[in-house]
Each structure stands twice: as structure tokens, then as C-alpha cells.
Amino acid sequence: xxxxxxxxxxxxDKDVVGRYRPALEQLPDRADALLIAGDLTRHGTPDEAKCxxxxxxxxxxxxxxxxxNHDHQSDQQQQVTEVLTDxxxxxxxxxxxxxxxxxxxxxxxxxxxxxxxxxxxxxxNFGEREMKDxxxxxxDIADRLGESLxxxxxxxxxxxxxxxxxxxxxxxxxxxxxxxxGCYQLGNAIDSAPTALALHGHAHHGSERGRTPGGVPVRNVxxxxxxxxxxxxxxxxxxxxSQLVPA
Ligand SMILES: [Fe+2]
Ligand SMILES: [Fe+2]
Numbered sequence: 001x002x003x004x005x006x007x008x009x010x011x012x013d014k015d016v017v018g019r020y021r022p023a024l025e026q027l028p029d030r031a032d033a034l035l036i037a038g039d040l041t042r043h044g045t046p047d048e049a050k051c052x053x054x055x056x057x058x059x060x061x062x063x064x065x066x067x068x069n070h071d072h073q074s075d076q077q078q079q080v081t082e083v084l085t086d087x088x089x090x091x092x093x094x095x096x097x098x099x100x101x102x103x104x105x106x107x108x109x110x111x112x113x114x115x116x117x118x119x120x121x122x123x124x125n126f127g128e129r130e131m132k133d134x135x136x137x138x139x140d141i142a143d144r145l146g147e148s149l150x151x152x153x154x155x156x157x158x159x160x161x162x163x164x165x166x167x168x169x170x171x172x173x174x175x176x177x178x179x180x181x182g183c184y185q186l187g188n189a190i191d192s193a194p195t196a197l198a199l200h201g202h203a204h205h206g207s208e209r210g211r212t213p214g215g216v217p218v219r220n221v222x223x224x225x226x227x228x229x230x231x232x233x234x235x236x237x238x239x240x241x242s243q244l245v246p247a
Contacts, residue, residue, distance in 0.1 A: 001237045002101050002156055003030065005061075005230040008037030008201020009222040011070065012052040020055055023229030028060040031232050032101045037201035037221050038068025038112060038162025041080065049080040053087035062099050064090045066110040068162035068202060092160060094144035096152045104236060107154030109193075111145040113163030113186050113200070114138045117179030142185035149193035156235040159190045159198040159216075168210030169220035170203045187212045196235050 005027055010020065027034060036056065041048035044067075056063055071080055081091045090097050092110030099106045116123045116138035125135040149159055164170055164182025173181060181203050190198045191214030198212065201222040208225055210218040221231055 002104055002106050002235040003032050004035055004106075004158065004197070004233045004235060005031035005033070006035045006037065006199050006219070006221040006233060007223055007226065007230040008162065008199070008220075009039040009068070009204060009224065010036065010052070010056075011039055011042050011223075012055055013042045013048050014051055017051050017055050020229050024056065024059060027230065031061060031230070033061050033099055033106065034059060034063045034230065035108065035158065035160050035199055036063065036065040037160060037199050038066045039070045039201055039222075040065060040067065040084075041071050044071040044073040044076055044080055046076060046079045046083050049083035053083055053089065057087035057089060062090065063088070064092060064097060064099075064108050064110070064160065066092050066160050066162055067112050069112070072112075094141060094148055096148045098152060098154050104156060105154040106235070107152035107157045108160055109145060109148035109152055109157070110160035111141050111148070113145070113161040113165070114141050114183060115163060115180045116183030116185065118167045118182070118184045121178065122184060123179060138183050138185055142183065142189045145186065146189035146192045149189060149195060152193075156196050157194055158235070159195050161186055161198070161200045162202050164200050164203055164206070164218075164220065165190050165198055166210045166212055166218050169200065169206050169208065169218055171207040172205045173203050181206070187214075190214070190216050190218075197233060
């Protein structure tokens with residue numbers, strides 16, 4: 001069995017440092033890895049990234065993250081990535097990593113993702129150059145996430161994104177903003193590989209549970225949704241389930 005702790009949208013700045021740490025100190029007893037689904041910071045500055053690294057770095061388990069849209073706000077995502085990498089945190093962007101856990105190989109492929117909407121209510125690659133660029137970005141990221149997922153050799157495969165791959169986990173958000181919260185192309189990418197679990201954030205007012213059209217369990221782990229420091233999901237066990245861990 002592999003136990004994955006997951007959270008997203010922790011939005012760390014100076015005033016947040018210390019809020020998660022007590023629960024994180026107990027994490028190694030409860031989970032084998034920590035995955036964080038983007039929006040690590042408020043405005044994507046290197047200083048905020050240092051605060052995030054202080055809060056989430058130096059744990060006894062591997063920490064794997066993707067960036068979110070907030071982590072791009074200052075156009076310093078490269079510097080943010082370097083701060084995190086220097087702190088021993090693995091940052092995925094259309095890439096993958098494999099962790100050896102309890103004799104099993106846990107594969108994680110991750111990407112920030114992008115918006116675009118879902119079947120019947122989505123942007124299309126047609127018309128103005130700006131619209132083609134928007135949808136082109138969506139499709140490019142989803143295509144590269146799919147390639148990353150399909151190329152991992154592992155016993156259990158997890159997809160980690162910031163944007164949502166399905167609309168079910170957006171329930172609670174205004175319908176009008178669904179196209180800015182995720183896109184169906186991410187769901188297709190997840191379904192193109194033997195993915196066991198898909199984790200995302202971004203939708204602070206959404207719902208925890210959903211499923212891709214291909215049947216992959218999807219969990220929105222945005223902190224305002226799960227309302228605790230992290231949820232724990234079990235892989236290579238009977239069910240993918242969450243075990244409540246007090247924040
Ligand atoms: Fe967020
Ligand atoms: Fe976000």
C-alpha cells in the first residue's frame with residue numbers, strides 16, 4: 001500500500017508560516033509522500049517561495065508539487081521553481097518522477113494545466129488569434145501531460161495538476177467561471193494512461209470527489225475544500241479513499 005498526503009492552494013506568505021507545520025510534523029507517520037496541487041504562494045514571488053519552502057520543506061517524506069496560476073502572477077515562476085528545488089522539493093511541469101515506496105514504484109506526472117471549459121461549454125480553437133492561442137495553450141499542456149503520464153514506468157500512477165480535469169469537482173463554484181477553472185483536455189490526458197488517481201486544486205469553492213469519463217477517481221484537494229492540512233489517499237489497496245487527518 002502507498003499512502004499519499006495531498007493538499008493544494010496553501011497560498012503561503014509570511015503570515016501563513018507555522019500554520020501547517022504542526023500537522024506536517026506528524027505526516028511521516030501517516031503518509032509516504034506529500035503532493036501539493038499548486039497555488040503554493042499568493043503572488044509567486046521568490047520571497048513567498050522561501051516561506052513555502054520553510055513551511056513544507058525538510059520533511060521526512062518526499063514532497064512533489066506543481067505550480068498554480070498564483071505562482072505565475074509575478075512572472076518569476078522560474079525563480080520560484082529554483083527556490084523550491086534548492087529546498088529539496090520536486091517541481092513537475094509536464095514532467096514526471098518516480099518514488100520508491102514500500103517496495104513499490106509510485107509514478108507522478110504533473111502539470112499546472114490551464115482553463116478552457118468542459119464538454120458542451122468550452123472554448124474552441126477557432127476565430128481570433130488570441131482565442132487560438134488560449135486554446136492552443138490548453139491543448140499543448142494537456143498533450144504534454146498525457147505524454148508524461150504514458151511514459152512513466154511504475155506500479156501506481158498519479159496525475160497532479162492545479163486546474164481541474166473534470167467539472168464534478170467544481171460543484172459549488174459559479175457555472176460561469178468553470179472555463180477558467182479547468183478543461184476537458186486534462187481529463188482526456190489522464191484517461192490516456194493507466195492513472196490510478198488524479199489530484200487537483202484551484203477551485204476553492206468546489207467539491208472533493210469526481211471521476212474522469214474513463215473512470216479515474218479525481219480529488220479536488222484545495223485547502224478550502226478539504227478544510228485540513230492534507231488528506232491521505234491509499235493506492236494499491238482495495239479502494240482510493242480519504243482518511244481524515246486533523247489540521
Ligand atoms: Fe488557489
Ligand atoms: Fe489557482
